[in-house]
Amino acid sequence: MDRFSVFETTPESQEIMGSIRLRAVEWGVFFSCDGKRTAHELAERFELLPEAIQTVLARLREVELIVEAAMPIEEYLARRGRADTTDEPMALQTFLEGAGKEVIQQVRRKMRLGAVMSYITGYSPSQTEGQLAVYRVFLRLPPELLKHHGIRSLSLVDNSTQVEEGELTEALERSVRQVLGRELPDSVWE
Numbered sequence: 001m002d003r004f005s006v007f008e009t010t011p012e013s014q015e016i017m018g019s020i021r022l023r024a025v026e027w028g029v030f031f032s033c034d035g036k037r038t039a040h041e042l043a044e045r046f047e048l049l050p051e052a053i054q055t056v057l058a059r060l061r062e063v064e065l066i067v068e069a070a071m072p073i074e075e076y077l078a079r080r081g082r083a084d085t086t087d088e089p090m091a092l093q094t095f096l097e098g099a100g101k102e103v104i105q106q107v108r109r110k111m112r113l114g115a116v117m118s119y120i121t122g123y124s125p126s127q128t129e130g131q132l133a134v135y136r137v138f139l140r141l142p143p144e145l146l147k148h149h150g151i152r153s154l155s156l157v158d159n160s161t162q163v164e165e166g167e168l169t170e171a172l173e174r175s176v177r178q179v180l181g182r183e184l185p186d187s188v189w190e
Contacts, residue, residue: 001039003050004076006069007057008035013065020063029056035069044185078109078189110162111169115188116176117157123180133179140175141168162190 009030010016022030029042037045043053060066120137121130138146138154145168151157163169176184 001054001057001068003038003040003043005039005057006035006037006071007033007039007042007060007066008069009033010064010067016063016065020065022059022063026056026059029053030060030065033060033066038186040183041186109165109189111165111172111188112190113151113157113161113163116172116184117154119185119188120176120180123182137172137175137179140178141171145171165189 013030025046025048028046032042032045039053039057040050042048042057043050046053048056057066061068117134120134121127124130124133134154146152149163149168151161151163163172173184176182
């Protein structure tokens with residue numbers, strides 16, 4: 001199980017729920033396993049470290065309340081983002097070198113800049129500090145990349161402003177990590 005794993009409830013979970021005791025966070029995670037949220041998103045939602053969410057998910061699997069959801073290759077690659085095969089088995093690398101090139105072109109995601117800005121401001125104690133954090137993130141980006149993508153002013157960025165995955169989105173992810181010390185959630189991608 002990795003940060004891109006998605007979980008859903010088992011058909012037997014309704015029967016099992018009445019005969020089991022779980023901690024509050026375990027119940028919360030259980031009710032959030034909808035077959036769409038990744039382990040990383042669940043960790044963000046419940047403010048858990050990666051090791052802690054792995055423990056909770058393992059416990060829920062152990063008592064047969066959840067299972068890892070199966071997904072087609074296109075969805076897996078879309079969740080992974082870039083086709084970085086350095087930590088993937090050789091079978092995937094072979095796939096990506098062959099027929100996978102066409103699939104990769106189909107699953108290039110778009111980042112919603114308004115969602116990125118909302119995420120950044122959401123981790124700040126006040127509106128003013130949130131706005132300053134947004135500026136700190138964007139000031140770290142190469143100006144030529146912003147201009148190339150038509151971003152001339154942050155005041156013109158809204159939820160409809162999208163940037164196709166590539167050099168700018170990678171730079172933005174790095175900048176958010178440097179400023180906030182956190183990863184961007186999958187929810188900023190469309």
